[in-house]
Amino acid sequence: MEKVIINDQIVNRIDAKVDMNDRGYHFGDGIYEVIRVFNGVLFAAEEHLERLFKSAKKVNIDIPYSKDKIINLVNTLVELNDVETGIVYFQITRGSAIRTHEFPTSKTEPVFTAFTANVEVPEKELEKGVEVITTEDVRWLRCEIKSLNLLPNVLAKQEAAEKNCYEAIFHRDEIVTEASSSNVFIVKNGVVITHPVTSQILNGITRQVVLNLCEENSIRFTKKKYSVLDLMTADEVFITSTTADVMPVIKIDNTVIGTGAPGSVTRNLQSLFREKANKDTKLVV
Template identity: 50%
Template sequence: MGFAILNGEIIERVNAFVDVEDRGYQFGDGVYEVIRVYNGRMFTAKEHLRRFVRSAESICITIPYPTEQLMSLLEKLIQKNSLQQGIIYLQISRGITPRNHAFPVGDVAPTLVAYTKEVDRPVEKLKSGVKTILVEDIRWLRCDIKSLNLLANVLAKQKAAEANCFEAIQYRGRDITEGSSSNIFIVKDSVVITHPSTNLILKGITKDEILRLCTANAIAVVERTFTLEELMQADEAFLSSTTGEVMPIIEIDKKIVKDGVPGPVTRRLQAFFEEEIKSKCGNL
């Protein structure tokens, strides 16, 4: 089973228990992050940890460890578990206290946990693309916080699984927001378009990398809302996530996107993104 982090200590995972009155368990009162590991090295870890701190602060949780200490702990956890290709899952809750909706009174220590998991790159899907479905976005209005409250995302992802699809693309009214666990992009007339990073979506770390790569490589890009109709008429579509990287979308609600194969702009961005991984983590 390997090792996990519990409140700043690396222990055997089988001993990493959390109390039944932990507010993360009872209320989803906490936030989390997922960091990709290639060749035993974390990719964009500083960016993920900055978002982790920002999400925690947004719900009035103070992380009791400096970012440098967290980084060092996560690096040690990777080594202890001999992880080469995979992820680190990191979570903090408001802590253990008798159940009450209001914040606990007094000095209650938050609960921090982290563990690793082996996850291969989805190489075949990156080559061929994936199928998706459309679902109404029924989530709350603070999707910019990477909260433990993921029930709406789970329901959307389950609908995708039942339809034999990789992802569920969510919409509010006529506007596309994001996937159940990804950001969504379209390409029209060689311009990359994606939803702006407002409270209605999670500000994706991979999304930000893609925006930067577009600018660095003279690919036209704009952050703006786009509609269901624009999605269905796009020249290309792709999603981004920590584990999905730059993932081509070839089908939406059983409608083929353009020619049904990953498009040229998506392919260029995949190549640039892979070079970025290699420059920071070594050959894939």
Template identity: 45%
Template sequence: MYFFKNKFVNKKDVLLSPDDRGYYFGDGIYEVFRVYNGKIYEQAAHMQRLQRTASEVRIELPFTIEKMGHILTQLIEKNGLNEGTVYMQITRGEAPRAHPFPAQVEPILLAYCTEVRRPIATIHNGINAITLEDIRWLRCDLKTLNLLPNVMAKQAALDHGVQEVVLHRNGTVTECSASNLMMIKDRVLYTHPANHLILHGITRAVVLRLALSQEITVKEEPFTTEQLLLADEAFITGTTVENTPILQIDGKAIGTGAPGPITRSLQSEFERTFAQ
């Protein structure tokens, strides 16, 4: 069961118009919500980010935040989803192809559920990564449909036999192709500040709160690829990856080359936040 425009429909009844601006301009926004035990995790934070992105790109939300939350709850119930994700996308609407915003256009909402198991193996065993220059636009804080650079980066990782790409701008680490990045050095957690160069990750925010609660010093400041390679630990955070350790970057072991104790501890605390 999907939600499309203003009603619940079967997937075969989702009829996308070729005039949808999301199709030919990527003129739209989205959110991916994690579902644990049939409930949306950090729903308020996700909705706040969605609302902010919509405001910044000047897309009028088709429903109130409260109404959209109710739609997602119904969608989860109708699909019997216990563990997985809900994808929600809002495009500016349908109009003949022209760059300026069309007048009196109605935004289009699409949402659906996917059963996705937690990636226990990679959370426990870790992943490897490579570094690449960050060629994305300068508003990475907005969760828009323009993801081709991220797609290319993720494919580059797979082409190199690893699972993720660490992006950097002239040597300054930003984030990864589909996740935020954190590193540990001398029991200090470093991560790029939440400005226009990275997505303000929901899991990222939760992990920073957990780190502070464990009396781990947190520094939201830029660091270089050279500093990252000398880290004691490194890990990614994200809605679908939770806290996943990075074992190697560009073939070089991070720390001992095994998941570190702080990463492990933060993941354990993270699991407590949705097990309650």
């Protein structure tokens, strides 16, 4: 029977319960992370936990468990659910209290929950590339916090799905920020370009891995703002996320990008990313 985590206990999913007054339900008052699992091993777990604790600090949630405690719980959950290729989702809300917008005045314990899912690597899309749309970025201005408030992202992703597209790329005042559930990169004249780390984007873990790979392998890159026009006229475009890896984008709003096929820089980064994932999770190449 599938297991989940409720606070510091691993229980059967059918027995898991969360209070109706949990502030995560009322206000989206919480934070979350998603960690990739390759061959039963967590990938970049420490980086995800570091970001979780940073998000918690910014919204004044005091996580009642250490990073090591959470990692141990999550590793046990992956093993019990026999996850080979998939994800672990976990979130922490401010806790359960009578509904008021301000923080509860009485002592409220944060609520930690987690579950696993089998999610395969999207090999077909990684090989052929995907089509995406652009849409106005109407989210709040604290996107660096990985909070539960994702309704604008959901609506953008749904718009993309209704147009048979993989993702929706956000722009604010004609400046590309990120996408509904991924970071965005363009390649121009061999240089990888992505939005700098500001409050307008989430500093994705896969994003960080890719930039480190660029640095380690002498691939030129820069972090700077770029426009929708730059996006549409780029030589290559790709997006990154925990579940998308390094995903080539071959068409945006019906405009073909580059040659209409994944470019050489993107292909190189895909290969380097897979090598790192293989090494870090002890996969057999």
